[in-house]
Amino acid sequence: MRRDSRDLEIHTGDRSEDGALPGRPTLSVHCHDETDAVGARLNRGNGEVLTGSDLDVAFRFQTSTKEDENTGILSVADRTTGAFIIEVPTSSRPIDEFVRVARRNGDTATDSTYAIRLLLNNDPVMVDEKRAFLVYAADGTLLRHCSLIPADIEI
Template sequence: MRRDYFSVDIHDTDRGEVGEDGEPSRPTIDIAFDGPAAALDDRLAEAHEDRSSPTIDVACRLLGPVDGPADGVIGVTDRHTGDFLLEANADSEAVLEFVRAAREYGKRTDGTDRYRVRVTRGNADVMVQDKSTFLVYNDEGNLVRRHSLIPSGVEL
Protein backbone atom coordinates (compact mmCIF):
# COMPACT_ATOMS: atom_id res chain seq x y z
CA MET A 1 0.00 0.00 0.00
CA ARG A 2 1.31 3.42 -0.85
CA ARG A 3 2.49 5.82 1.85
CA ASP A 4 0.65 8.69 0.22
CA TYR A 5 -2.64 7.03 1.17
CA PHE A 6 -1.83 7.82 4.81
CA SER A 7 -1.37 10.94 6.90
CA VAL A 8 -0.13 11.04 10.49
CA ASP A 9 -1.26 13.29 13.31
CA ILE A 10 0.53 12.95 16.63
CA HIS A 11 -1.17 14.59 19.58
CA ASP A 12 -1.40 14.76 23.38
CA THR A 13 2.36 15.16 23.62
CA ASP A 14 2.22 18.04 26.11
CA ARG A 15 3.65 16.19 29.08
CA GLY A 16 1.61 18.16 31.61
CA GLU A 17 -1.68 17.83 29.73
CA VAL A 18 -4.68 16.26 31.47
CA GLY A 19 -7.99 15.17 30.01
CA GLU A 20 -11.48 16.21 31.01
CA ASP A 21 -11.46 13.44 33.63
CA GLY A 22 -8.38 14.93 35.30
CA GLU A 23 -6.20 12.02 34.22
CA PRO A 24 -3.03 12.49 32.13
CA SER A 25 -3.72 12.55 28.39
CA ARG A 26 -2.47 9.45 26.58
CA PRO A 27 -0.15 10.31 23.67
CA THR A 28 -1.78 9.19 20.43
CA ILE A 29 -0.70 8.51 16.87
CA ASP A 30 -3.63 8.96 14.50
CA ILE A 31 -3.07 7.48 11.06
CA ALA A 32 -5.73 8.52 8.55
CA PHE A 33 -6.23 6.43 5.41
CA ASP A 34 -7.73 7.85 2.22
CA GLY A 35 -7.06 5.06 -0.28
CA PRO A 36 -9.17 2.11 -1.47
CA ALA A 37 -11.15 0.71 1.48
CA ALA A 38 -10.65 -2.94 0.53
CA ALA A 39 -6.87 -2.55 0.54
CA LEU A 40 -6.80 -1.39 4.16
CA ASP A 41 -9.39 -3.90 5.33
CA ASP A 42 -7.41 -6.77 3.81
CA ARG A 43 -4.23 -5.64 5.55
CA LEU A 44 -5.76 -5.17 9.00
CA ALA A 45 -7.85 -8.36 9.07
CA GLU A 46 -6.42 -11.84 9.45
CA ALA A 47 -8.68 -14.71 8.42
CA HIS A 48 -11.69 -12.37 8.75
CA GLU A 49 -10.85 -11.48 12.35
CA ASP A 50 -9.26 -8.32 13.66
CA ARG A 51 -5.61 -8.69 14.47
CA SER A 52 -5.09 -8.71 18.22
CA SER A 53 -3.14 -5.99 19.97
CA PRO A 54 -0.28 -8.19 21.24
CA THR A 55 0.64 -9.19 17.69
CA ILE A 56 0.82 -5.63 16.33
CA ASP A 57 4.09 -3.70 16.51
CA VAL A 58 4.55 0.00 15.80
CA ALA A 59 7.95 1.45 14.95
CA CYS A 60 9.59 4.41 13.24
CA ARG A 61 12.54 4.40 10.88
CA LEU A 62 14.29 7.76 10.71
CA LEU A 63 15.37 8.81 7.23
CA GLY A 64 18.23 11.02 8.40
CA PRO A 65 20.52 11.49 11.39
CA VAL A 66 18.89 11.01 14.81
CA ASP A 67 19.92 14.45 16.02
CA GLY A 68 19.16 16.31 12.81
CA PRO A 69 15.99 17.44 11.11
CA ALA A 70 14.61 14.60 9.05
CA ASP A 71 11.48 12.75 8.23
CA GLY A 72 10.66 9.27 9.37
CA VAL A 73 8.41 6.40 8.38
CA ILE A 74 6.02 4.91 10.91
CA GLY A 75 5.41 1.23 10.24
CA VAL A 76 2.75 -1.10 11.63
CA THR A 77 3.50 -4.83 11.39
CA ASP A 78 2.22 -8.16 12.68
CA ARG A 79 5.03 -9.79 14.63
CA HIS A 80 3.62 -13.32 14.44
CA THR A 81 3.08 -13.48 10.70
CA GLY A 82 5.68 -10.93 9.61
CA ASP A 83 2.98 -9.14 7.63
CA PHE A 84 3.71 -5.53 6.84
CA LEU A 85 0.41 -3.74 7.41
CA LEU A 86 1.09 -0.10 6.60
CA GLU A 87 3.63 2.67 6.60
CA ALA A 88 3.19 6.42 6.72
CA ASN A 89 5.52 9.39 6.53
CA ALA A 90 5.98 11.33 9.77
CA ASP A 91 8.02 14.24 11.06
CA SER A 92 10.92 12.82 13.10
CA GLU A 93 10.89 15.65 15.66
CA ALA A 94 7.20 14.99 16.33
CA VAL A 95 7.90 11.26 16.69
CA LEU A 96 10.74 11.80 19.16
CA GLU A 97 8.60 14.23 21.20
CA PHE A 98 5.83 11.62 21.13
CA VAL A 99 8.21 9.02 22.60
CA ARG A 100 9.24 11.41 25.38
CA ALA A 101 5.58 12.16 26.15
CA ALA A 102 4.66 8.47 26.14
CA ARG A 103 7.53 7.71 28.51
CA GLU A 104 6.33 10.48 30.85
CA TYR A 105 2.73 9.25 30.57
CA GLY A 106 3.89 5.81 31.71
CA LYS A 107 5.53 7.32 34.79
CA ARG A 108 2.39 9.29 35.70
CA THR A 109 -0.08 6.40 35.38
CA ASP A 110 -0.42 2.93 36.83
CA GLY A 111 -1.07 1.11 33.55
CA THR A 112 1.46 -0.64 31.35
CA ASP A 113 0.25 0.93 28.09
CA ARG A 114 2.09 4.12 27.16
CA TYR A 115 0.31 5.33 24.03
CA ARG A 116 -2.55 4.73 21.61
CA VAL A 117 -2.39 4.11 17.88
CA ARG A 118 -5.54 4.74 15.87
CA VAL A 119 -6.09 4.02 12.18
CA THR A 120 -9.10 5.73 10.64
CA ARG A 121 -10.85 5.77 7.28
CA GLY A 122 -13.13 8.76 6.89
CA ASN A 123 -14.68 9.34 10.31
CA ALA A 124 -14.58 5.66 11.31
CA ASP A 125 -11.99 3.93 13.49
CA VAL A 126 -10.57 0.91 11.70
CA MET A 127 -8.09 -0.05 14.42
CA VAL A 128 -7.52 1.38 17.89
CA GLN A 129 -4.91 -0.19 20.14
CA ASP A 130 -3.12 0.81 23.32
CA LYS A 131 0.55 -0.11 23.22
CA SER A 132 3.63 -0.10 25.44
CA THR A 133 6.46 -0.65 22.93
CA PHE A 134 7.52 1.76 20.19
CA LEU A 135 10.85 1.13 18.49
CA VAL A 136 12.86 3.81 16.73
CA TYR A 137 15.51 2.87 14.16
CA ASN A 138 18.13 5.15 12.66
CA ASP A 139 18.70 5.68 8.95
CA GLU A 140 21.04 2.66 8.89
CA GLY A 141 18.39 0.34 10.35
CA ASN A 142 19.87 0.10 13.85
CA LEU A 143 17.67 0.30 16.95
CA VAL A 144 18.05 3.60 18.83
CA ARG A 145 17.26 2.48 22.39
CA ARG A 146 17.38 5.94 23.97
CA HIS A 147 14.58 7.13 21.66
CA SER A 148 12.49 3.94 21.88
CA LEU A 149 9.82 2.81 24.34
CA ILE A 150 10.94 -0.57 25.61
CA PRO A 151 9.14 -1.88 28.71
CA SER A 152 11.35 -3.22 31.49
CA GLY A 153 11.90 -6.93 31.20
CA VAL A 154 11.62 -6.94 27.40
CA GLU A 155 14.71 -8.16 25.59
CA LEU A 156 15.29 -7.37 21.94
Protein backbone atom coordinates in the same frame (compact mmCIF):
# COMPACT_ATOMS: atom_id res chain seq x y z
CA MET B 1 0.62 0.46 -0.25
CA ARG B 2 0.20 4.15 -1.10
CA ARG B 3 1.74 6.41 1.52
CA ASP B 4 0.40 9.61 -0.04
CA SER B 5 -3.20 8.88 0.95
CA ARG B 6 -2.34 8.75 4.65
CA ASP B 7 -1.91 11.30 7.40
CA LEU B 8 -0.42 10.90 10.84
CA GLU B 9 -1.95 12.83 13.68
CA ILE B 10 0.01 12.87 16.92
CA HIS B 11 -1.53 13.96 20.19
CA THR B 12 1.09 14.15 22.91
CA GLY B 13 -1.55 14.39 25.61
CA ASP B 14 0.23 17.27 27.35
CA ARG B 15 -3.14 18.91 27.83
CA SER B 16 -6.65 17.80 27.06
CA GLU B 17 -8.75 20.05 24.82
CA ASP B 18 -10.25 21.83 27.83
CA GLY B 19 -6.80 22.39 29.37
CA ALA B 20 -7.40 19.92 32.19
CA LEU B 21 -5.19 17.02 33.22
CA PRO B 22 -2.82 15.51 30.65
CA GLY B 23 -4.22 12.70 28.52
CA ARG B 24 -2.72 9.60 26.93
CA PRO B 25 -0.39 10.23 23.96
CA THR B 26 -2.06 8.94 20.79
CA LEU B 27 -0.91 8.11 17.26
CA SER B 28 -3.79 8.30 14.77
CA VAL B 29 -3.18 7.11 11.21
CA HIS B 30 -5.84 8.38 8.83
CA CYS B 31 -6.26 6.53 5.52
CA HIS B 32 -8.24 8.64 3.05
CA ASP B 33 -8.35 6.41 -0.01
CA GLU B 34 -11.38 4.10 -0.21
CA THR B 35 -9.32 1.60 -2.15
CA ASP B 36 -6.72 1.37 0.62
CA ALA B 37 -6.38 -2.27 1.58
CA VAL B 38 -5.56 -1.63 5.26
CA GLY B 39 -8.66 -3.60 6.25
CA ALA B 40 -7.53 -6.55 4.13
CA ARG B 41 -4.01 -6.40 5.59
CA LEU B 42 -5.52 -6.60 9.08
CA ASN B 43 -7.09 -9.94 8.10
CA ARG B 44 -4.94 -13.06 8.39
CA GLY B 45 -6.81 -14.76 5.55
CA ASN B 46 -8.46 -17.41 7.69
CA GLY B 47 -11.13 -15.03 8.90
CA GLU B 48 -9.05 -14.03 11.91
CA VAL B 49 -8.55 -10.28 12.24
CA LEU B 50 -5.35 -8.89 13.72
CA THR B 51 -5.84 -6.98 16.95
CA GLY B 52 -3.60 -4.41 18.58
CA SER B 53 -1.73 -7.10 20.51
CA ASP B 54 -0.77 -8.70 17.17
CA LEU B 55 0.84 -5.48 15.92
CA ASP B 56 4.14 -3.68 16.49
CA VAL B 57 4.57 0.06 16.02
CA ALA B 58 7.93 1.55 15.05
CA PHE B 59 9.63 4.56 13.51
CA ARG B 60 12.66 4.31 11.28
CA PHE B 61 14.76 7.26 10.20
CA GLN B 62 15.32 7.76 6.48
CA THR B 63 18.02 10.34 7.09
CA SER B 64 20.93 10.55 9.49
CA THR B 65 19.87 11.17 13.08
CA LYS B 66 22.39 14.04 13.15
CA GLU B 67 20.64 16.11 10.49
CA ASP B 68 18.55 19.13 11.52
CA GLU B 69 15.39 18.08 9.70
CA ASN B 70 15.09 14.32 10.11
CA THR B 71 12.43 12.35 8.31
CA GLY B 72 11.32 8.78 8.64
CA ILE B 73 8.53 6.25 8.35
CA LEU B 74 6.07 5.31 11.06
CA SER B 75 5.08 1.69 10.52
CA VAL B 76 2.58 -0.75 11.94
CA ALA B 77 3.48 -4.38 11.26
CA ASP B 78 2.15 -7.86 11.96
CA ARG B 79 4.17 -9.06 14.96
CA THR B 80 4.19 -12.68 13.75
CA THR B 81 5.03 -12.28 10.06
CA GLY B 82 6.68 -8.85 10.01
CA ALA B 83 4.39 -7.80 7.14
CA PHE B 84 3.71 -4.08 7.06
CA ILE B 85 0.09 -3.17 7.63
CA ILE B 86 0.61 0.53 7.12
CA GLU B 87 3.45 3.03 6.66
CA VAL B 88 3.35 6.83 6.95
CA PRO B 89 6.19 9.26 6.19
CA THR B 90 6.69 11.90 8.89
CA SER B 91 9.16 14.25 10.48
CA SER B 92 11.03 12.98 13.52
CA ARG B 93 10.29 16.06 15.66
CA PRO B 94 6.71 15.10 16.61
CA ILE B 95 7.87 11.50 17.12
CA ASP B 96 10.59 12.68 19.54
CA GLU B 97 8.02 14.69 21.51
CA PHE B 98 5.56 11.78 21.45
CA VAL B 99 8.17 9.38 22.89
CA ARG B 100 9.19 11.91 25.55
CA VAL B 101 5.60 12.36 26.76
CA ALA B 102 4.79 8.63 26.57
CA ARG B 103 7.94 7.81 28.55
CA ARG B 104 6.98 10.34 31.22
CA ASN B 105 3.42 8.99 31.40
CA GLY B 106 4.71 5.40 31.58
CA ASP B 107 6.48 6.23 34.82
CA THR B 108 3.27 7.26 36.53
CA ALA B 109 0.32 5.97 34.51
CA THR B 110 -1.21 2.57 33.90
CA ASP B 111 0.58 -0.28 32.16
CA SER B 112 -0.02 1.25 28.71
CA THR B 113 1.93 4.32 27.72
CA TYR B 114 0.19 5.35 24.48
CA ALA B 115 -2.70 4.59 22.16
CA ILE B 116 -2.67 3.78 18.44
CA ARG B 117 -5.65 4.30 16.15
CA LEU B 118 -5.99 3.23 12.49
CA LEU B 119 -8.85 4.97 10.69
CA LEU B 120 -10.19 4.35 7.19
CA ASN B 121 -12.20 7.35 5.94
CA ASN B 122 -12.54 8.48 9.58
CA ASP B 123 -13.95 5.12 10.71
CA PRO B 124 -11.77 3.32 13.28
CA VAL B 125 -10.60 -0.09 12.06
CA MET B 126 -8.23 -0.67 15.00
CA VAL B 127 -7.73 1.07 18.34
CA ASP B 128 -5.37 -0.26 20.98
CA GLU B 129 -3.16 0.71 23.89
CA LYS B 130 0.54 -0.05 23.51
CA ARG B 131 3.68 0.02 25.64
CA ALA B 132 6.51 -0.64 23.18
CA PHE B 133 7.53 1.77 20.42
CA LEU B 134 10.79 1.00 18.66
CA VAL B 135 12.90 3.61 16.89
CA TYR B 136 15.50 2.55 14.31
CA ALA B 137 18.32 4.42 12.61
CA ALA B 138 18.40 4.57 8.80
CA ASP B 139 20.84 1.63 8.81
CA GLY B 140 18.42 -0.55 10.83
CA THR B 141 20.14 -0.21 14.21
CA LEU B 142 17.74 -0.10 17.16
CA LEU B 143 18.02 3.25 18.96
CA ARG B 144 17.19 2.14 22.50
CA HIS B 145 17.54 5.64 23.97
CA CYS B 146 14.88 6.92 21.54
CA SER B 147 12.48 3.96 21.97
CA LEU B 148 9.83 2.95 24.49
CA ILE B 149 10.88 -0.47 25.75
CA PRO B 150 9.05 -1.75 28.84
CA ALA B 151 11.22 -3.45 31.46
CA ASP B 152 9.47 -6.81 30.97
CA ILE B 153 10.29 -6.94 27.24
CA GLU B 154 13.62 -8.43 26.21
CA ILE B 155 15.06 -7.38 22.87
